[in-house]
Amino acid sequence: MTTATTDGQSAAQPAAALSPGEIAPDFTLHCTADQTISLRELRGHPVILAFYPADWSPVCGDQMALYNQILPEFHRYGAILIGLSVDGVWCHGAFAESRHLHFPLVADFEPKGAVARRYGVYREGDGTTERALFVIDDNGIIHWSYVSPVGINPGADGILNALEALSPTLPKSDGGDSDFCKSEGVVCAPASDTMARAIASMGGKS
Amino acid sequence: MREHNEARLVLAVGARDHAQGPSDAPVTLVEYGDYECPYCGSAYPIVKQIQHRLGDRLRFVFRNFPLSEMHPHAEQAAEAAEAAATQNRFWPMHDMLFENQEALDVDDLRSYAHAVGIDAARFDGDMQEHTAAARIREDFLSGVRSGVNGTPTFFINGLRHDDSFELAVLLAAVEEAAGALQRHGGATAS
Numbered sequence: 006m007t008t009a010t011t012d013g014q015s016a017a018q019p020a021a022a023l024s025p026g027e028i029a030p031d032f033t034l035h036c037t038a039d040q041t042i043s044l045r046e047l048r049g050h051p052v053i054l055a056f057y058p059a060d061w062s063p064v065c066g067d068q069m070a071l072y073n074q075i076l077p078e079f080h081r082y083g084a085i086l087i088g089l090s091v092d093g094v095w096c097h098g099a100f101a102e103s104r105h106l107h108f109p110l111v112a113d114f115e116p117k118g119a120v121a122r123r124y125g126v127y128r129e130g131d132g133t134t135e136r137a138l139f140v141i142d143d144n145g146i147i148h149w150s151y152v153s154p155v156g157i158n159p160g161a162d163g164i165l166n167a168l169e170a171l172s173p174t175l176p177k178s179d180g181g182d183s184d185f186c187k188s189e190g191v192v193c194a195p196a197s198d199t200m201a202r203a204i205a206s207m208g209g210k211s
Numbered sequence: 212m213r214e215h216n217e218a219r220l221v222l223a224v225g226a227r228d229h230a231q232g233p234s235d236a237p238v239t240l241v242e243y244g245d246y247e248c249p250y251c252g253s254a255y256p257i258v259k260q261i262q263h264r265l266g267d268r269l270r271f272v273f274r275n276f277p278l279s280e281m282h283p284h285a286e287q288a289a290e291a292a293e294a295a296a297t298q299n300r301f302w303p304m305h306d307m308l309f310e311n312q313e314a315l316d317v318d319d320l321r322s323y324a325h326a327v328g329i330d331a332a333r334f335d336g337d338m339q340e341h342t343a344a345a346r347i348r349e350d351f352l353s354g355v356r357s358g359v360n361g362t363p364t365f366f367i368n369g370l371r372h373d374d375s376f377e378l379a380v381l382l383a384a385v386e387e388a389a390g391a392l393q394r395h396g397g398a399t400a401s
Binding site for chain 2: 067068070071073074075078104105107157158159160161162165
């Protein structure tokens with residue numbers, strides 16, 4: 006049902022994670038059973054792609070829950086966060102609901118791992134993706150990428166440093182915004198109705 | 212694994228911190244934790260044992276990293292600990308919270324405030340006005356910028372501890388840091 010599109014680019018499979026300066030391969034993937042997200046729709050915003058091995062990692066400090074908590078910081082930079090794994094949409098939906106995630110998870114499910122392969126972060130032996138991060142600038146160029154040892158949650162410091170480099174005029178967090186912890190974390194200015202609906206459906210608590 | 216770890220504490224331990232142990236101890240162990248996180252609850256007695264084993268060779272610092280999206284009581288528990296801190300009772304409250312993780316409602320927190328012997332009216336006022344919210348956020352953001360990747364996250368002399376926090380592993384890492392510093396210190400002195 007879900008098909009990764011190549012947007013006219015070659016569907017090359019790089020041996021290693023794509024590097025800064027390279028064009029971020031476009032994709033269209035399902036975030037729910039009847040909604041998709043396309044990378045190209047997000048032009049004009051920094052985009053964070055967080056590939057992770059699987060939903061339901063058995064620790065409460067798991068990477069997606071952590072990013073959910075940090076989401077207001079990403080939003081300060083106008084950035085849109087997307088989680089990607091090879092899990093299907095129903096799995097993603099249950100996981101997102103359980104963790105109260107306020108950002109979309111997309112399913113790199115069919116053909117399995119096709120998008121991860123094009124970003125050079127598919128793990129053949131495991132059938133999952135690497136734990137890999139890409140920060141893409143508002144023109145669709147990879148600004149920063151990082152592959153973490155698969156067992157180690159990379160945290161968010163690298164992402165924030167990259168976003169800061171993309172928005173040098175934005176002041177660093179100063180701890181002065183006491184609304185931070187209560188923010189509902191709705192993504193700012195989604196690039197399309199599809200995206201808006203997707204995000205509204207994922208962050209439906211607000 | 213160590214040499215690949217680039218995550219370091221960006222906010223140095225200082226006067227703003229809640230610390231146990233001498234400031235010139237060879238090892239400083241910093242925990243970013245959440246009072247409602249069960250893993251932090253498991254780590255709590257382990258840290259106590261490590262403090263007992265190391266004695267004056269260890270300084271332990273606790274900073275707040277409430278994952279409030281997952282743990283609905285985490286933020287108010289952190290505020291309670293910080294409210295107690297303003298009355299010099301941070302550590303008794305910290306211990307009380309970790310020993311009663313399943314009961315962190317506002318009424319529970321008030322009873323802990325009473326139990327650790329702080330002024331109730333002042334405590335209530337701090338809780339209602341969220342006096343500590345800015346400080347907790349400062350802790351949280353300092354953790355984010357340091358590479359905190361879940362709770363608990365430990366830093367040993369400023370370097371993120373990426374291994375397990377089970378007693379044998381964390382103790383060995385702390386002892387290693389103490390030994391390394393003493394060896395290095397001895398070499399420098401001679």
